Amino acid sequence: MLQLLLTEIKRTWTEFIRYPIEAIAGLVITTFIFYGLFLSARFVAGSQLHLGDRLSTIVVGYVLWTLVLFIVNDIAAALQMEAQTGTLEQIFLSPFGAPKIFLVRTIANLGLRLALILGVLIIIMLFTRTHLYFSLTLLLPLSTLLLGAYGMSFMMGALALVFKRVEQLLGFFRFGLLFLLAVPIATWIAPLRGLGILLPMATGAEELRNLMVRNQSLSLTHFMLALLNGIGYFALGLFVFKWAERQAKRQGILSGY
Amino acid sequence: MTALEAYKLRKTYRQGGKLVEAVRELSLKIEPGEVLAFLGANGAGKTTTIKMIAGLIRPDTGWVKIAGCDPHRNSKALQMLGAVLEGNRNLYWRLTPEENLEYFGVLRGMNRKAAHRRGLALLDRFELLHKRHTPVQALSRGMQQKLAIAVALIHQPRLLLLDEPTLGLDVEASQNVKALVREIAQEGCAILLTTHQLNIAEEISDRVAIVQNGEIIALEPTARIVKQFSDCGYIIEFLGELDDVRTRKIEAIGAVVESQKMIYAGTPEGLYQILNVLSPLPLVQVKQDRADLTKIFLKLIGESRAATVTHGN
Ligand SMILES: Nc1ncnc2c1ncn2[C@@H]1O[C@H](COP(=O)(O)OP(=O)(O)OP(=O)(O)O)[C@@H](O)[C@H]1O
Ligand SMILES: [Mg+2]
Numbered sequence: 001m002l003q004l005l006l007t008e009i010k011r012t013w014t015e016f017i018r019y020p021i022e023a024i025a026g027l028v029i030t031t032f033i034f035y036g037l038f039l040s041a042r043f044v045a046g047s048q049l050h051l052g053d054r055l056s057t058i059v060v061g062y063v064l065w066t067l068v069l070f071i072v073n074d075i076a077a078a079l080q081m082e083a084q085t086g087t088l089e090q091i092f093l094s095p096f097g098a099p100k101i102f103l104v105r106t107i108a109n110l111g112l113r114l115a116l117i118l119g120v121l122i123i124i125m126l127f128t129r130t131h132l133y134f135s136l137t138l139l140l141p142l143s144t145l146l147l148g149a150y151g152m153s154f155m156m157g158a159l160a161l162v163f164k165r166v167e168q169l170l171g172f173f174r175f176g177l178l179f180l181l182a183v184p185i186a187t188w189i190a191p192l193r194g195l196g197i198l199l200p201m202a203t204g205a206e207e208l209r210n211l212m213v214r215n216q217s218l219s220l221t222h223f224m225l226a227l228l229n230g231i232g233y234f235a236l237g238l239f240v241f242k243w244a245e246r247q248a249k250r251q252g253i254l255s256g257y
Numbered sequence: 258m259t260a261l262e263a264y265k266l267r268k269t270y271r272q273g274g275k276l277v278e279a280v281r282e283l284s285l286k287i288e289p290g291e292v293l294a295f296l297g298a299n300g301a302g303k304t305t306t307i308k309m310i311a312g313l314i315r316p317d318t319g320w321v322k323i324a325g326c327d328p329h330r331n332s333k334a335l336q337m338l339g340a341v342l343e344g345n346r347n348l349y350w351r352l353t354p355e356e357n358l359e360y361f362g363v364l365r366g367m368n369r370k371a372a373h374r375r376g377l378a379l380l381d382r383f384e385l386l387h388k389r390h391t392p393v394q395a396l397s398r399g400m401q402q403k404l405a406i407a408v409a410l411i412h413q414p415r416l417l418l419l420d421e422p423t424l425g426l427d428v429e430a431s432q433n434v435k436a437l438v439r440e441i442a443q444e445g446c447a448i449l450l451t452t453h454q455l456n457i458a459e460e461i462s463d464r465v466a467i468v469q470n471g472e473i474i475a476l477e478p479t480a481r482i483v484k485q486f487s488d489c490g491y492i493i494e495f496l497g498e499l500d501d502v503r504t505r506k507i508e509a510i511g512a513v514v515e516s517q518k519m520i521y522a523g524t525p526e527g528l529y530q531i532l533n534v535l536s537p538l539p540l541v542q543v544k545q546d547r548a549d550l551t552k553i554f555l556k557l558i559g560e561s562r563a564a565t566v567t568h569g570n
Contacts, residue, residue, distance in 0.1 A: 003363055003368060003369055004363060004364075006369070007359070007360055007363040007364075007369060010360075011349070011352065011356070011360050014351070014352060014356055015349070015351045015352065018351045018352075018392060019351070085346065085349070085350055086342075086346045086347055086348075087346075087347060087348065087349060089308075089311075089313055089340075089342055089347075090340075090342075090347055090361065090364070090408075091364070092312075092313055093311060093312070093313070093335055093338065093340060093365075094335065094364045094365060094366075095332040095333065095335045095336050095365065095366050096332075096364065096366070097332060101364070246315070249312075249313065249314055249315040250314075250315045251270070251271075252268070252270060252279075252305065252308070252314045254313055254314070255313075255342075
């Protein structure tokens with residue numbers, strides 16, 4: 001498993017730097033986006049005193065948003081890409097099984113992305129002499145959010161396996177995600193609130209907001225709920241993906257695009 | 258142990274409300290070191306069968322065993338299987354041959370160092386060592402195909418599935434692939450390959466299976482099937498005029514004389530008698546009238562079709 005992860009990281013990295021122009025263009029775009037974010041945050045915040053806090057919230061929020069979006073689309077995108085280049089079936093021929101490989105693969109992809117973003121952020125911070133604050137407790141609700149995101153990613157992958165053309169659906173899903181990450185389920189009233197806990201990722205996102213924006217301390221019950229929610233969606237995602245794999249094998253459409 | 262055993266495989270696709278019986282009751286066995294050529298017209302069910310063997314398509318009924326393991330149930334079976342599938346490259350375009358081999362080696366459960374070492378050995382053997390740092394995208398079609406086969410062999414499988422391995426290759430590259438297939442088989446790997454190039458099948462296969470409408474209509478050693486369909490006659494071509502006396506002599510031995518050519522379906526002794534009579538006319542060639550696989554294939558397919566038609570009536 002560790003070997004697989006290392007190899008996957010190596011492959012991701014090699015593919016990324018094989019065509020340097022593309023890699024550099026990606027870096028430049030990321031840099032510009034974050035620089036713009038810094039400038040506008042400074043403009044909006046106005047008062048210099050609170051700038052650090054607000055900026056941190058905005059930047060961290062933005063990073064999370066892009067990462068979650070990236071994860072959720074990643075498996076479906078990889079499936080389509082692999083089907084086009086003709087390597088998809090080779091993955092299904094691996095004794096590790098496709099779910100494990102795709103999981104490891106998105107983790108490697110995520111690692112690469114995260115490393116790039118962090119690199120860009122550090123450079124910008126050095127140049128603009130601003131500081132971002134990132135409390136380590138954020139990692140706890142964040143992990144629940146990621147679990148949910150991976151679960152959703154497997155579900156989107158399952159759709160791509162069975163229904164093939166899912167670009168529109170993925171586009172539509174971005175809006176759904178925005179809703180999920182922004183719904184203030186804490187303010188919902190009794191029966192709805194119970195349902196809100198069942199929504200994917202919403203509880204974790206809420207807890208993150210509590211920590212980052214409202215400066216509250218981590219609530220153990222909220223965290224446990226979010227964790228259960230994350231694990232539940234992750235398991236559900238795996239289950240649905242395996243179902244889709246069986247379905248595709250039955251219909252003979254694993255690679256049929 | 259038998260490398261591959263497929264028993265009564267059956268697959269029916271549902272497409273737009275219509276049922277397509279792609280494969281029906283297909284059984285076959287391949288022993289280690291044996292090359293089986295799987296022949297059949299477009300849509301005969303070859304790819305479907307290969308993918309059922311590889312565990313990529315689930316058969317409706319029947320089962321597959323690769324060295325005793327069912328690929329649909331036991332992932333260990335996949336470790337004994339390598340496959341190059343139809344029409345795609347089966348490789349990462351952006352990676353070099355060396356990187357592809359190492360990556361797929363790990364994907365098949367090898368450790369990285371071993372995969373790397375074996376990868377280099379395969380590159381050397383497939384004469385791709387000088388290209389080991391070139392991205393696959395920049396390799397020729399023939400090199401890509403050879404590399405795809407190398408990748409399928411990285412974990413030393415007992416069974417290799419090749420779906421149209423010479424498709425789109427030029428003559429030299431095809432010869433190259435052909436030689437490799439023979440070599441790999443000699444080392445004990447069982448090979449199942451499909452091809453539409455019957456001359457290639459004839460040269461490299463130990464046995465052929467001819468499939469029509471998802472059923473095997475002939476499954477025999479290649480040499481035997483070729484012999485069976487050969488007329489055992491000789492064709493003798495010569496230059497110059499044959500006078501009447503000699504023509505009559507030759508006809509008496511049993512040959513049919515045409516201008517500058519005769520056909521003789523008799524014993525080798527008779528053949529020498531004819532040659533004696535012909536002497537000293539210059540000979541162009543003397544050859545055995547041997548059926549080739551193309552003729553046999555067309556004949557069998559035609560007969561089987563005719564049989565279905567009469568059955569239908
Ligand atoms: N996923 C699928 N859904 C529905 N029908 C299919 C599917 N795959 C194949 N078929 C049909 O099943 C039959 C057998 O197809 P298959 O691809 O196995 O043939 P083949 O022998 O490999 O042909 P070729 O020589 O053209 O490669 C064909 O009639 C084909 O149209
Ligand atoms: Mg085919």
